[in-house]
Amino acid sequence: MPLDDALIYKRVEYLLQQIFENLTVIGQIDGNEVEEWVFDYENFAESKRFATKWLQLADGNRIMLCEEYDIEEYELKIVRYAYIYSDMNGSELLRAENAHPHNVFTDPHHIHDFRFGKSKKPKPFQRQDLDNPDITEFFAHIRGNRL
Amino acid sequence: MAGNKPEKAPSFASIEEASEWWDERSGDYWDKAKEVHFDIQIDKKPLHKIYKQFQTAYKELTGNSIDWRDIPENLQNSLRTFQPLSVKEFIKLPQNIRMAYFASHKSPDNVVLNKIKKRLAFYENKYGITSEDFYRKYHNSESLYEGSPEQVCDFLLWHGDYRRYLELKNAIR
Numbered sequence: 001m002p003l004d005d006a007l008i009y010k011r012v013e014y015l016l017q018q019i020f021e022n023l024t025v026i027g028q029i030d031g032n033e034v035e036e037w038v039f040d041y042e043n044f045a046e047s048k049r050f051a052t053k054w055l056q057l058a059d060g061n062r063i064m065l066c067e068e069y070d071i072e073e074y075e076l077k078i079v080r081y082a083y084i085y086s087d088m089n090g091s092e093l094l095r096a097e098n099a100h101p102h103n104v105f106t107d108p109h110h111i112h113d114f115r116f117g118k119s120k121k122p123k124p125f126q127r128q129d130l131d132n133p134d135i136t137e138f139f140a141h142i143r144g145n146r147l
Numbered sequence: 148m149a150g151n152k153p154e155k156a157p158s159f160a161s162i163e164e165a166s167e168w169w170d171e172r173s174g175d176y177w178d179k180a181k182e183v184h185f186d187i188q189i190d191k192k193p194l195h196k197i198y199k200q201f202q203t204a205y206k207e208l209t210g211n212s213i214d215w216r217d218i219p220e221n222l223q224n225s226l227r228t229f230q231p232l233s234v235k236e237f238i239k240l241p242q243n244i245r246m247a248y249f250a251s252h253k254s255p256d257n258v259v260l261n262k263i264k265k266r267l268a269f270y271e272n273k274y275g276i277t278s279e280d281f282y283r284k285y286h287n288s289e290s291l292y293e294g295s296p297e298q299v300c301d302f303l304l305w306h307g308d309y310r311r312y313l314e315l316k317n318a319i320r
C-alpha cells in the first residue's frame with residue numbers, strides 16, 4: 001500500500017472508531033430517508049478525504065464530519081476540516097472548522113457554539129500548538145464538557 | 148384452463164409479463180412446444196477482478212495469500228454483489244482484511260479524475276456556477292455553511308472534489 005493511502009487509511013480508521021465510541025449512529029441521511037451508512041471507498045480512498053455526509057444520531061440530532069488531506073514530508077496533514085453538529089431540523093448547534101475569515105487569536109482552529117444564542121463569535125478549538133484538529137475535543141463539546 | 152386456452156400464446160411487452168403468463172399456464176402448451184437448446188454465459192470477470200485486487204492488496208500488506216474461504220461471509224457478499232459493506236461491518240473486520248479492502252478499492256488516477264469530473268459537473272449543473280468560481284467564492288469563507296443542510300453537505304464535498312481535481316490534473320500532466 002503506498003504511503004499516502006496507508007496514512008489516509010489510518011486516519012479514516014481512527015475517525016470511524018472515534019465515531020462509534022462517542023456517538024450512536026442510526027444511519028446516513030439521504031433526502032428524507034435514513035439509510036444504512038455504507039463504506040464509501042470513492043470518498044475515503046480516492047478523493048483523499050473523509051466525509052460522512054449527514055448522519056442521524058439516536059438522540060435525533062445530526063452530525064457531519066469532513067476532512068481533506070495532503071501528505072507533506074511523509075506525514076498526513078489535515079488541510080481543511082469541518083465538523084458540524086445540528087438539531088433534528090438541521091439548525092447548527094456546534095461547528096468546528098479551519099476556514100480563515102476570523103482574524104482572532106483562535107484562527108485557524110475555532111468552534112462556533114450556537115446552542116445558547118446566535119452569537120457568531122468563535123471559541124478556541126484545539127490546542128494551538130498542533131496543526132491538526134482533535135476530533136475528541138469536538139465530541140467533548142457535544143457532551144458539554146468544554147463549555 | 149385447457150378449455151378456454153387461446154390457440155397461440157400472445158406476444159408480450161416484457162420478460163416479466165411473459166414469465167407471469169407462462170407461470171399461470173404451465174403445461175397447457177406442451178403439445179405445441181419445440182425442444183430448444185441454449186447456452187447461458189455468466190460473466191465472472193467483475194468478481195474475479197475485484198477479488199484479485201483484494202488478494203493482491205492483502206498479499207502486499209501481509210506477505211501472505213488469502214483464500215476465498217478465509218474471507219468473512221459479509222465481505223464475500225460485498226465482493227460478489229458490488230454492494231459496499233456498511234461502516235459498522237467494515238470496522239469489525241480483522242485489521243489486515245480491512246486494510247486490503249480499503250486498498251483494493253482504489254482506482255488508477257485517470258479513472259478517479261474522470262469520476263471526479265462527473266461529480267463536479269453534477270454540482271455545477273445543480274448550483275449554476277462553475278467549480279472554479281465556486282472554489283474562489285467559498286474557499287475560506289463561512290458563507291459555505293449558510294445554506295440548507297443539503298447545500299452545506301454538497302458544498303463541503305464539492306470543495307474537496309475540486310481540490311482533488313486540481314491535484315490529479317497536475318499529477319497527470
